[in-house]
Amino acid sequence: MNDMTTSFSDSAVMVEKKASLLEAVNLALHRAMAEDENVVVLGEDVGVNGGVFRATAGLRDAFGFKRVIDSPLAETMIGGLAVGMAAQGLKPVIEIQFLGFVYAAMEHLVSHASRLRNRTRGRLTCPMVLRSPMGAGIRAPEHHSESIEAMFAHIPGLRVVIPSSPARAYGLLLAAIDDPDPVVFLEPTRLYRMNPQPLKDDGRRLPLDTCFTLREGGDLTLVSWGASVHETLQAADRLAEQGVSAEVIDVACIKPLDLDTLEASVRKTGRCVIVHEAPRTCGVGAEIAASLYERALLDLQAPIQRVAAPDIPPPLYRLEHLYMPGVEDILAACDTVLNYA
Structure with missing residues (x-):
């Protein structure tokens, strides 16, 4: 990582620097966690290692092990924990290392996260975000290269967001974390380090549901x-x-x-x-x-x-x-x- 992700305090005062899509995700997570203590990050290797692509680098040092939680290699557990956390007032952002590993968590997404508002007639909501890299083009095996956005889009109650630039990744991820209902946020792996663009870490949200x-x-x-x-x-x-x-x-x-x-x-x-x-x-x-x-x-x-x-x-x-x-x-x-x- 370059100096854009050293700490939230450093990034908060920047005027404008070039950032990759990966760095934009990191900046958005830093800002969201600094603004709201209920935002927690959960997933495999997200803490000590900063994620398989280093999207969560620096978060453990900035916010501690209670808010940046390294989980076992158990996507089913990650999905279930996120639903429970969200139902009780936290805003979990979970990371699935590669999209082909999400199937074990689908039970919780389909049967619980997407239905919680409807099932409780609005008494409970599920403000969780599922982040995952998606797509081919990085010379990885098949389960690391899938694009299954249509599967998520078919589920009532799930919002599905796919950014294609650093600025949209930053603004849309902040908006997704603010959303009171579950959001599947898919990050094109092939774009992670491609074409860094000027980005101002100003906390500006971009509108969801907009082309x-x-x-x-x-x-x-x-x-x-x-x-x-x-x-x-x-x-x-x-x-x-x-x-x-x-x-x-x-x-x-x-x-x-x-x-x-x-x-x-x-x-x-x-x-x-x-x-x-x-x-x-x-x-x-x-x-x-x-x-x-x-x-x-x-x-x-x-x-x-x-x-x-x-x-x-x-x-x-x-x-x-x-x-x-x-x-x-x-x-x-x-x-x-x-x-x-």
Whole structure:
């Protein structure tokens, strides 16, 4: 870690420095814990080691072992503890080391965390955040490379957030910790140290449930989230060289979806390509496409295209470049909608 994460007091007075997405997560956790003593961090190796990617580095020294808790290698226990803590007034932020390890905690997320408000008719809430790295591209085994955001999005009562830049990671994580209901906060591993950007540690929250328009355009709409935003922006640059103006939208919060922003863009451009790293079948891209057909069918000038991973487990790293949607795949889909007759 560089000097951005040495301590909360140091980061609090910074005017603006470049930070990676990983450092932005660390800064947000420092600030949230300093502002609210009920915020606790729990997970495997989050304390002494600062997390497998060092996202929680420095937290144990700043806030002590009672608020930064190293757990056993037991995701089921981590999930259950978080629900109990949240129900009794704490704000646990739990870390699952890799998204493929979350299945053991799903029982608590699905059967308890997501239903606590409804089950108790509002008497109890579950203000917990589940953080986990997600996605391929770091040459890791399959359980370290999964993108299963659609699984979480299907569960009523769970909010699902996926930042694609340091600024959005910082502002959205602070907002997620403030939320009185459970939030699944997925951090694209491939972006952790990619493209540091200027970031001011000012405690500013970004709105949840809102899409971010990263680039204005009038010829077609490119919709993405997470790590795939990187390739989507590259594709938009390539299209601009050809005289094609692409509007790029980062969904950021895939549950609930900000369909108003997406609809407005598609009504303006008449064409849409949706890009995501998760498998194609029953992916969030299918939900977005169906909703846009319901809302803006008569404004569409071509069928919506989806660019996604195939319906297979993430392969070994030698084949990752074939598995993840690339710039050329996005451009091919754009060519289809632009030349549709």
